[in-house]
Amino acid sequence: MQRGAHADNGVGTVALTLSAVAAVAVLVWHVFALPIQNGYYGLFGNNVDLWVYRAGGTALLDGHGLYTGPVFFEMEFTYTPFAALVFVPLTVMSFGVTEIVWWLAIFAAVAGIVWCCLRILGYANTRRTWAFTALLAVVCTAFEPVRTTIWLGQINVFLVLLVLWDLTRARSAMRGIGVGIAAGIKLTPGFFLVYLACTRQWRTWRVAAATLAATVAAGALVRPADSWSYWGQQITRSGRVGLVDSPANQSVNGFLAQLLRFYDVQRFSTPIGNTTVYQPPLWLWLAVTGSVAALGMAAAVVAFQRHNELLAITLTGMTSACVSPFSWGHHWVWLVPLFVLTLHHARAARTKWRFLPVVAVSIPSFCWWWNYWGGPAQLEAPHPIGIGFFMLPRDVPEWWIHLLVPLYAGCYPLILVTAATCVLATARAAAPSHPRSEPRLRPSPLDTPATPATATTENSSAPTSVRC
Template sequence: MTGAINASDGPSFEAHTAKSESVIEADIPRRSLRVGVLGFSVLGVLAVASVLMVLFAVPMNTRYWGIFENFLDLDVYRHGGSVVVQGLPLYDGPVLEGMMFTYTPFAALLFTVWAVLSFKQAIVVWTGLNIAALFAVIVLCWKYLGYRLDVKAYAVSALATTIFLFMEPIRTTLWLGQINIFLLLLIVWDLGRDEKSRLRGIGAGIAAGVKLTPAFFWAYLFITRQWRALVTAVVTFAATVAIGFVVIYNDAYKYWTGTLVDSERVGPTDAPSNQSVSGLIAQITHTPTPSRILVLVFSALAVCLGLGAAWIAHRHGQKLLGLTMTGLTATTVSPFSWGHHWVWFVPLVVLAAHYAMVSKKRWAWVAPFVFLLPVLNWSHTWWDPSVIPGTDRFVGMGLFMFVPPEYLRIPTVGVYLWVFTLAAVSTLVLFGWKKWKIPAPDASAPVTTAA
């Protein structure tokens, strides 16, 4: 992704982790993320292609479907905050044109800030902050992988940010005005830090207080015995729940005693956009109410696979990989996972590029594209004016929205789950195999790039 880079052999991961079970950030030698002319040329071409695809693959002035023609979820956030400000019931009915508010009471309190802005003002500010957050995630990935944050690192991050705009989870997040990139940033920033940090875990607790899915990271902290961070995350989450009860007691009581488990408020389980285990089983069996036993069994298998990969990664000092596998696992086993929930593909592609850099094998550069191409915003349009009022078409965005022949149905409808499976199996094979060795970050190692 960033050009051919060859590094001399350094210590193996086994030797690198023999000193300590976890890698302390301050002890990691920093290497420069060097990219030659060829690397920047490739990134530049991909960035331009990404912008053109975002703006014109689905024409940007297309009603509802254009990149600047939606922001429905952002408007729901604003109206949820407005309902709180007005002292009205938050969970008794729709807050905007049939749309329910599905987030926590604590999230609603945070969204009151956006209620003071007009819709157009909120769109500009929210979009700008989302893109800045995406850039920050990529920068933090390079930092936690042991690279110096010099001018080239920021330039590569800016180009990568632009390329990832055409990733379906990112494009859809921007299109709907979703919150997932902010939660990704909170987790990466917080749990990617030095494990000796006293406040490590507070970001994970806040993220879970806004949207419950990040609470899955507690399992990762537990199996890797990061007790301080686990306690901090749980206590912080409890504080967000308490704040909800103190400020909007009736709404908090209703949410935590019933609304929380009402999945129909999110969407039908067999929707093609539900890229989770339950969604895949529902679509394969052609029913909106898939077998609970099947869902439980395959979810348990996914948890074992994903958290097993995360644990192996952590044991080898690959903290970012462990976090990424945990984030992907949480999305896989969630009752309902829209495409835009899969923002953890961003650090996955960055990690694949990193491992390609430290490998001497040129074929390793296939890896970033293997993980990137299936999750791009490939779109499919068909005429159906009855689906979206005021439009004459339906645009399916993401490979999972294609209508394939029956023999390709399983690979297509669950494409994000197969990417997760490939990432988990690759992690287990590469880091679980004792003879596998990759150079650890070494600032003194000579690094050469293609012209």
């Protein structure tokens, strides 16, 4: 629970009604604004990443190399050998069944994230809260990271849920195992090891690090050559994911590269094949990324010290997407818990500006639509396609575009910088009344009902009662 929040939060009739109206509006938007029946741009019309996951599992079973070439058409397998092991179950079903199971699992994971957030914030375990969770999950499918996750069949939403569940559950000797497994599948969640170290959660850090090492060992045991290739060579090839200056790259590295391309700074351009790629010099990337990482982690530590674990974890997840060399929009599923936090803040606050954070998160996170004509057949559909705010055009022949592009080209990193700055600006001047290491948390909202529980900090022998 966010300390200082009421212990018995409930979902009121107004909140439930508004969420129902918003959910219906989102469903209508899915069907008509971005026609759901379209064979490519419809919500369920792509699933290319799911195909790649399945192909990775198939390559593992068939003894083919995971990194010797494309596994699905021209798509390479960019995950760890352990991830290929995780994807093996996808090969036992027909692809049609796999798609349905995957879509249902994605929505369940989004609902799980929302439910976990609400329970951490102290909302009661009632039918109203369950209904509110389902409705908010539908609303969140209009956010670009979530819609793109469904459209591509991505995995990030499961990793967010795994980390969130792991770090907000009750005292357990196994706390940290979820972080280790998530990092073993995809490297980005490994940044939570930095968070655990900064907040001195050493026992959890050791469990997470040991679990990550176990996933590496499991991959090496099953596919030693692929493991050597991945950890020795592939891990440093960020270009295998995509062109660094792609508008879809919502990391600090991508933002800098996009600015270099937009302002045509030829000094930092490199011809690659039939195109020219702009990339920031290493010193610039490290300097800006290091500053953003320091800002994000400072805010996360402050939130942790103020007993707001949900905010601390969310800030860390967003920071991890910022510092990665390449972060697609769907890597930013951490905007879902941030959205829930802003809604909770709006509910608790009594100022006339209380909904401003909700709007500030929702507008750049929303999946906007834009008409693209020409090009390959799949781009000739005479209707809008779903794009992130960061994908809006840059080639508008007006002077004001030079003011707007720097804002929306890196809108997701900008959300993190703004949120972290607000946390630090509003932090209490006084230090916490007692040092903290392992947080005092309630039993996991995904494991137990809302009943009083007892947890003990790692460095204290006196039990502290906490109310769910």
